Amino acid sequence: MKEKIIVVGGYGQVGKVICDELGKLYPYKVYAAGRSFQKAEQFSVRTGRKVLPLQLDVNEPIAGDFFRDVSMVVMCLDLQNTEFVHSCVNHQVDYIDITADYSVMSKIQEIRPAESTVILSVGLAPGITNMLVKQGKNQLDQVDSADIYILLGLGETHGRAAIEWTVDHLNADFSVFEQGHRKQVTSFSDGKRIDFSERLGTKKAFRFNFSDQHVLPQTLGLPSVSTRLCFDSAMVTSLLASLKRLGLLQWIKHPLIRKKVVDLFEKSQRGSEIYVAKVDVKGQLNGQKVRYQGAIRGEKEFVATGKVAAYVAKNVYACHTPPGVFHMEELFQPTDLFTDLKDILSFDEKILDA
Incomplete structure (x- = not known):
């Protein structure tokens, strides 16, 4: 029987949260995987061996028998290509990915699994933002547009890969x-x-290339979607907007400058660990123009991402889900998710006149 759950990047910030959550439910069946067996082993010891270590490089060829006992893979790393995803699907392994990069996501969407369930848009943005918009759509008779706003605290320690992705999308x-x-x-x-x-x-929030605004017109049939980002520091947000307006952010592509900016974000602790995701969904209800506003708030964005991924994983692992590639909002209901996450975030909503 296929029972193994492999969390790739399982000893990273988000991966640890996922492994801890799933390890409580399925002890000795969850594997923290990555290129460093030593780091995986150290994390395994910390969990009392409920989570097991595994050395794995997903960018290298994978032997076919590797998937023999694997039921599910949760991907916490940005892939260079989709070969590993194809391998999972070809061996009837369910696959969950937390990537926010639509260039990767769009390639995974083209896969046509015969038996596996592939779920994308899992995390804060995309993920919780998608579910907030769905909650708004569920409340209205007609939706005309959805605006998504994300606030991130600069005091949180983010993984370097996440910082690099953000820096690479500043321009x-x-x-x-x-x-x-x-x-x-x-x-x-x-x-x-x-x-x-x-x-x-x-606070003033600016356009940013999160994947939710590309996905939601497809999955929820919305005519207009936008996503904007700001930081808890208005000074940093304004500085980036000013550099953009002056055309100076184009220099961020230079390897040395990029490294300096990534280092600066990585070392900076000037700010809080708070995160907020808020949506403004405009449409009609009972023949009247209205707007739905929903928001979630919490601390430590990586914990929220990990908890959302664990929520999806435990539901897929325990239940029979249909084969195919789905985004989170296509298989799950917002109220169920927000109830599951009530210990780590607050959720509020209201409907106002437009």
Whole structure:
């Protein structure tokens, strides 16, 4: 019987959260995998051996018998290509990926599994943001647009790979859906002011290339979706927007400058560990124009991402899910997710006149 759950990147920040959650439910069946067996072994000892160590490089060829006892893979690393995903699908292994990179996600979407379930958009953004928009759609009779706003605290210690992804997208050009048509936009432009809470106040958030805005027009049939980002430090957010406006962010592509910026974000502890995801979904209810506003708040974004991935994994592992490639909002209900996460985040919602 196939029982193994392999968490690739399982001894990283997010991976540890996933392994801890699944290890409690399925002790001795969960494997923290990565290129360093020593790090995997150290983490395994910390869990009392409920989570087992495994050396694995997903960018190298994988022997066919590797998947013999594997039921599920949870991917916490950014893949260079989709060969490993194809290997999982070819061996009837369920696959869950927390990537926020739509260039990777779009390639995985092209796979057609015969028996495996592949789930994408798992984490905070995408993930919780997708579910917040779905919650808004569930409340309204018609949806005209959805605006997503993400606030991240600069005091949180993020993994270097996550920081590199953010830095690489500071000067990105991308397209979004606006009234059913594609519109070309650029990161850290077109700022909008949004009230995040009494504690955080109003902050200006700017366009950013999160994958949720590319996915939701497909999965929920929305004509317009946008995602914007800001940090708890208004000074840092404004500085990046100013550098963008002056055309200076283009220099971030230079390897030396990129490294310096990544180092700066990695070492900076000036800020809080808070995160907020808020959506403003406009549409109609009972013939009236209204707007749904939903928000989640918590601390330590990596914990939220790990808990969401664990929620998806335990549901797929315990239940029969249909074969195919899905985004999280296509298989799960927002209220069930938010109830499961109530110990680590707060959720509130309201419907207002437009």
